[in-house]
Amino acid sequence: DSGVTQTPKHLITATGQRVTLRCSPRSGDLSVYWYQQSLDQGLQFLIQYYNGEERAKGNILERFSAQQFPDLHSELNLSSLELGDSALYFCASSAGLVKGEQFFGPGTRLTVL
């Protein structure tokens, strides 16, 4: 158990819909990262938040957005969903902004039908 929790574990929805994925970091960790793993792909960095502020963006689609709340949990919002958005979405947390091991949650499997 990494100490990072993600909900829901599975999500099945239709094209055009909007979903919210939730992540609670390890106690004391200030950084939250979101990664996407599509079929046969490695993990692709989406976005990083540190202590409530956005710090880095990867190839995140404009239809996707995220935020980190004062209690440090984070949400990833995916809207106008397309079939190609079906993937595993992982959240990771670390203590610092740059350094420090990243601990991953179990992931949310999103299926868009």
Place this chain on the structure above:
Amino acid sequence: DQQVKQNSPSLSVQEGRISILNCDYTNSMFDYFLWYKKYPAEGPTFLISISSIKDKNEDGRFTVFLNKSAKHLSLHIVPSQPGDSAVYFCAARGDGSSNTGKLIFGQGTTLQVKP
């Protein structure tokens, strides 16, 4: 543009033998490299890391070697055990673009250790 590459999608070894997983990178700005292990239906688990100023780091059965001139790193597992069967991801940090801990991952190598 794939900055971190794991060219072998799969590897099969016999229990007790050495497993060698390879990773190549293109960005010389990377300052830290990590290996993660992933079982099905779980998130990646940190295994071992190495700073770019070192060429070797060892932790029990796991050793990571870094060859900066070749932009190549490898993970050695000795001896291999059936419980090591998983997908192994190589990752790199510090691409010089910004002050962030974001990781850039390879595609992964599926290791199967046969009893």
